[in-house]
Amino acid sequence: MEKFVPFESRMVVMPIDNIDTDQVIPARFLKKTDRVGWGELLFNDWRYEADGAPKPDFVLNQDWAKECKVLLAGDNFGCGSSREHAPWALTQYGFRAILSTSFADIFKSNSLKNSLLPIVVSPETHKKLLSMPEGTVKVDLASRTLTLPDGSTAEFPVDSFSQQCMLEGVDELGFILKHSTEIAAYEVHRDSTLNTLDAA
Template sequence: MAQFTSLTSRVVALPVNDIDTDQIIPARFLKATDKAGMGDNLFADWRYQGDGSPQPDFVLNQPQAAGCRILLAGDNFGCGSSREHAPWALTGFGFRAVISTSFADIFRSNALKNGLLPIVVDAQTHASLLALLRAQPEVELALDLASQTLSFPGGSVRFPIDPFSKTCLLNGVDELGYILSFEDEIAAFEARS
């Protein structure tokens, strides 16, 4: 898993509530067991027309979306069925963080296990961020995982994250990698038993 310590990036706003995992990555792409190319299918039914050409008015197809690493989404992001492919598609596109007022529990868990930081903010902060992006589309937000801080022009807020997920992201390890980091201690315990 890619390490996450801090990030400063422009933002793509997709303030649609209740975006489910089938909208993030349609079920027809779930046969893949490899993350490679998954970003090409992110929001496929919204990004592409029936003939496969880009939908010109979809936000991710706009030139200003190129290089953005933060997605500002609506409430209840990632609801629906459980699929690890959803964070794979988001990270495959280049996103490292998603900001919302709430996330579906399974999506949040899958995101954290795949190096994607889900950031929960209150409704007022969310509305302020949307207004800021409308006024200054090129604005950058700064994320610092160690201090759990989201900073923006005119302010900052702290965001919650469980300590284990935070440790894994800061060190760039998944659950197995975390356990393996104690390999010497495990071997010493086994030798004593």
């Protein structure tokens, strides 16, 4: 997993409430078995015509959008069914952070495990961001701070374990493996058999 470092980026603004995971990545594509090529399928039904031609007026088809690392969405982003393919598609397009007033819990969890930062902002901050659609924001995970285009800042919540993993660029298994020496030392000294029936 790529280490999450502070960055600055223009936002792609998609102020639609209740964008679900089937809109992010339609279910018919989930039969793909590898983890590559998902960025091309992001928002497929909004992004392409029936014949596969890009819709010229859709925001992700604009040249400038391809350089953006931040998506500004509406409320309740990522609702619907659980699928890791949604953060895969978003990160493979190039996004590193999503801004919204709320996220579906499972999408939020899947995102944090795939180095995509879901940033919850207040309705007031969200409104301010929408008023500066061509502005640039700064994201600093270490300080849990979002800097708005006007220079004001907003702190955002993130659990400390996910924060540590993203900053170090490791997933949950990678975090465990980093402690393999301590685990091995514990295994040497613990009882060779464990009585699981003993409540004492």
